[in-house]
Amino acid sequence: MNGKIVISRLKAAGWSLKRISGSHHIMELGGNIVPVPVHGSRDLTPGTLAAIERQTGVKLK
Numbered sequence: 001m002n003g004k005i006v007i008s009r010l011k012a013a014g015w016s017l018k019r020i021s022g023s024h025h026i027m028e029l030g031g032n033i034v035p036v037p038v039h040g041s042r043d044l045t046p047g048t049l050a051a052i053e054r055q056t057g058v059k060l061k
Contacts, residue, residue, distance in 0.1 A: 003038030006052060006060060010036070013058045029056070 003025065007017070010027050018028040024035045034055045037044065044052075053060050 001049060001060065002041050002043055003036050004041075006036050006044065006049070007038070009060055010034075010052075010056060010058055013056070015056065015058075027056075032056075 007025055007027065011017070013029075015027045015029045015034075018026045018033065020026070021035075023039055024037050027034050027036055032055070034052060036052060037048065049060055052058075
């Protein structure tokens, strides 16, 4: 799963794009901030996906 898909799923769950810093899209919801790396169509590693799931509470898989 690449970063663009993760961002679309987070947006569907209510997260919004706060800013873009290089290749990292910074997502925000209620004061919580989570960076999502976007490197073209390259898939994120399982550990990165797990960390984003843990920090956001959104099931990505």
